[in-house]
Amino acid sequence: MTCMTYPENIQDLIDDFAFLDDWEDRYMHVIDLGKALPPLPLEAKTDVNKVKGCASQVWLVSDQKNDAWKFSGDSDAHIVKGLVAIVLEIYSGRTAEEISKLDANDILSKLGLSEHLSAQRANGLAAMIARIKTEALG
Amino acid sequence: MTFDVQQIRSQFPVLAREINDYPLTYLDNAASAQKPTAVMDAMTSQTERAYANVHRGLHTMANETTEAFEAARGKVASFLGAPSDKNIVFTRGATEALNLCAYGLAHMIEPGDEIIITQMEHHSNIVPWHFLRERHGAVIKFVPVTDEGALDLGAYKAMLGEKTKIVSIVHMSNVLGTVNPIKDMATWAHAAGAIFISDGTQAAVHMDIDVQDLGVDLYCMTGHKLYGPTAIGALYGTSATLDKMQPFNGGGEMIEDVFEDRVTYNDAPYKFEAGTPPILEAIGLGAAIDWVRQFSSEDIRQHEMALYHAARDGLADMNSIQVVGTTADKGPVLSFNLKGAHAHDLAQILDKYGVAVRAGQHCTQPLMARFGIHSTARASFGIYNTLDEAERFVEAVRKAARFLA
Numbered sequence: 001m002t003c004m005t006y007p008e009n010i011q012d013l014i015d016d017f018a019f020l021d022d023w024e025d026r027y028m029h030v031i032d033l034g035k036a037l038p039p040l041p042l043e044a045k046t047d048v049n050k051v052k053g054c055a056s057q058v059w060l061v062s063d064q065k066n067d068a069w070k071f072s073g074d075s076d077a078h079i080v081k082g083l084v085a086i087v088l089e090i091y092s093g094r095t096a097e098e099i100s101k102l103d104a105n106d107i108l109s110k111l112g113l114s115e116h117l118s119a120q121r122a123n124g125l126a127a128m129i130a131r132i133k134t135e136a137l138g
Numbered sequence: 139m140t141f142d143v144q145q146i147r148s149q150f151p152v153l154a155r156e157i158n159d160y161p162l163t164y165l166d167n168a169a170s171a172q173k174p175t176a177v178m179d180a181m182t183s184q185t186e187r188a189y190a191n192v193h194r195g196l197h198t199m200a201n202e203t204t205e206a207f208e209a210a211r212g213k214v215a216s217f218l219g220a221p222s223d224k225n226i227v228f229t230r231g232a233t234e235a236l237n238l239c240a241y242g243l244a245h246m247i248e249p250g251d252e253i254i255i256t257q258m259e260h261h262s263n264i265v266p267w268h269f270l271r272e273r274h275g276a277v278i279k280f281v282p283v284t285d286e287g288a289l290d291l292g293a294y295k296a297m298l299g300e301k302t303k304i305v306s307i308v309h310m311s312n313v314l315g316t317v318n319p320i321k322d323m324a325t326w327a328h329a330a331g332a333i334f335i336s337d338g339t340q341a342a343v344h345m346d347i348d349v350q351d352l353g354v355d356l357y358c359m360t361g362h363k364l365y366g367p368t369a370i371g372a373l374y375g376t377s378a379t380l381d382k383m384q385p386f387n388g389g390g391e392m393i394e395d396v397f398e399d400r401v402t403y404n405d406a407p408y409k410f411e412a413g414t415p416p417i418l419e420a421i422g423l424g425a426a427i428d429w430v431r432q433f434s435s436e437d438i439r440q441h442e443m444a445l446y447h448a449a450r451d452g453l454a455d456m457n458s459i460q461v462v463g464t465t466a467d468k469g470p471v472l473s474f475n476l477k478g479a480h481a482h483d484l485a486q487i488l489d490k491y492g493v494a495v496r497a498g499q500h501c502t503q504p505l506m507a508r509f510g511i512h513s514t515a516r517a518s519f520g521i522y523n524t525l526d527e528a529e530r531f532v533e534a535v536r537k538a539a540r541f542l543a
Contacts (some may be wrong), residue, residue: 013402022156023490028541031483055498056510076512077480078542079487123486 010107013089018110025110026112027079028049034081037088040074051131056080067095068134073128076095082127085117091132100134104129141437144206147522149174150207160492163534167469168312168340168518169496170362173426175258180425190418193408195524207417210424214372217427218357227407228415231337231371233262234476235358237307237408239335240266242383245541247487249275252301256281256289256318257508258311261501263337264433267306281307283508285315285464294323298330305334309341309357313465313514315446315471317341324353333379339363342467344442345519346435355379361419365521366392366426370419371411380406381502386445387412393477399517430521438521442470445519445528452532458539462514470519473500476535479542488515489491491534 006014037121040049046060053060056077063070071092075081090107091099108114110123116125147153150172155162188202191284195201207221215223228237247253253267270276275299279297282290291309298305306434307329310317318423324334339349344357356379360371375383385392385403389412392401401434403409430438449472460476476484485497497515499506506512517531 024541027487027490031541077482079483080480123482130494 003094004106005108007094010090010102013049013086015059020112023112029081030086030113031078032082033089033103034075034078034083034087037074037081037085038072040072044072049122051127053127054080054087056123058084058124059127060084060128060131061130068093069099070097070134071132071135074127080123080125083123084128086111086113087125087128087132092127096136099133110136128131139247139432141252141433141441142348142439143522143524146526148177150522151175153522157492157494158490161530162495163523163530165517165519165523165527165531166494166496167343167520167523168363168516170368170523171343171365171520173365173367173374173422174429176429177422177425181367181422182353183276184418184421189418191414202416206421206424210420213424214359214429217347217372217375217431218372221350222377224405225374225380226405227373227375227380227410228420229358229371229373229410229474230369230416231362232337232360233371235265235360235371235373235501236262236337238386239306239356239358239383240270240493242410244270244274246305246382247274250277250301251275251303252277252279252293252297252299254279254281254297254302254305254307254327256294257283257305258287258289258309258314258502258505259308260271260312260339261503263306263308263506264541265272267304273396276303280504283314283505286317286325286465287311288465288470289316289318289323291319291323292424295326296317298326298332298473300331302327302330303429305332306337307335308337308339309347310338310339310344310469310471311463311505312340312472313470313502313505313516314465315468315473316422316463317345317467317469320354320535321352328353331439340469340471344439349374361423361426363424364426365430366509367416367419367422369416370423372423373408377406380410383410385409385412389413391415414452433521442521442523442529444471445523445525448525448528449517449519449531453535455541457535458543459535462511472517472519473514474516475511475514476539476542477505477536481513483542484515484535484538487538488531488534491530493531493534496530 048083058075060073074086188199190200190203192207194202281294295444326332338359357374392412460475463471481497
């Protein structure tokens with residue numbers, strides 16, 4: 001999978017992170033991505049939209065238009081909201097087939113963020129990705 | 139023994155670890171403490187020298203293991219100031235001890251009977267009482283907590299009445315650090331005819347406990363926060379209270395005789411200890427108690443509180459820090475929030491600097507609701523922490539604040 005070509009917006013994300021050479025800069029960038037993510041309206045922050053398995057609160061809303069899945073999300077924690085932004089960047093606006101072919105593990109390791117992906121980690125990144133795949137792929 | 143923190147640290151091999159290229163600063167002691175080699179050695183050497191199931195054995199190793207296991211019970215009794223070993227029931231921890239209390243006393247509860255707890259209880263001292271609400275119609279009353287994190291004792295006294303059957307109050311809060319005046323609270327509860335239980339999970343680690351002086355009917359503690367193993371704790375009960383309580387689990391050891399149509403029970407504490415107990419863990423707990431008691435509890439208290447104050451003073455000039463739990467009478471627990479940030483953000487960034495703290499609701503949702511917050515970060519100090527570590531913690535919080543501002 002390492003030689004896989006990614007859609008332009010994902011490649012841009014990878015290129016941006018490639019400039020960051022320590023964890024402090026990467027965390028700062030993750031937090032900035034979260035700050036740039038438009039907040040979900042209050043009425044979308046329902047129990048149904050809450051992603052289980054996250055220690056902080058994470059909401060994910062999905063919407064399908066002409067084959068393409070649009071995801072939006074939010075969190076009450078800065079780092080997790082940044083991870084939500086990255087997950088949305090990876091998956092939102094794509095068809096089920098495109099979603100099934102994307103390797104989140106590979107992308108996150110290219111971003112230097114694979115430490116966040118373990119299912120045991122309380123940030124819930126793995127749970128968010130699983131939820132997106134369930135929504136899109138059934 | 140003189141209190142030498144470097145000498146103490148040398149007995150905890152794990153403290154030499156590095157986390158993310160920084161020296162480990164372990165400030166999650168209120169969740170679980172590290173173990174000294176003395177505890178690990180006691181468990182290993184028992185396994186290597188004499189291991190068998192306890193009680194009723196007729197061979198040498200069964201007798202030796204039983205003696206070591208029962209000696210551990212004696213150490214717990216002495217540690218808590220209990221009149222006799224018979225007042226100590228081994229449990230899996232304080233959670234199981236509190237569940238045993240609720241289960242054992244449930245038969246005394248009729249619909250409308252009242253159980254008084256507080257807004258600062260751990261879920262372990264809330265949910266078992268909800269069982270009695272759901273199954274027996276008990277009414278749970280919560281003593282309010284003041285803005286500083288103390289109990290509203292006037293409200294407590296006003297709640298006590300003839301319907302009060304059980305009062306169960308934490309001795310030291312795991313979030314606020316507040317030490318509650320349970321001796322007085324027990325006296326008032328007894329005057330109303332209620333049974334008084336205290337959850338000593340945190341208190342037993344940081345204070346001298348004398349259950350007879352406190353006048354409690356039941357007192358719960360756990361081993362793993364006291365530098366001992368997991369899966370072992372204890373319930374102290376007065377003989378009169380333990381005799382009133384119905385057995386919890388049924389099985390071996392807790393019976394006297396079993397017939398096809400009836401069963402008669404062993405006496406306390408064995409009545410509550412069905413099945414093979416955590417033998418090695420109990421022996422490990424005994425070793426942890428021996429280990430802690432070689433130091434003066436006043437030395438430990440002064441050391442830990444000095445670290446707490448250094449950490450708190452170090453954050454004092456940061457306007458963005460909100461400390462939760464500011465009573466004068468408290469243990470070495472610092473709960474706080476950084477304005478505009480989630481406690482989880484803070485904990486994740488502190489971990490990057492090698493600093494281990496807990497962040498979240500700390501199993502105290504009613505307390506979080508009382509303060510109108512979702513979570514806190516919590517630094518909790520133990521016997522082996524140093525002033526350097528308190529300073530590293532402060533420095534890491536300052537760095538994290540720069541990220542999250």
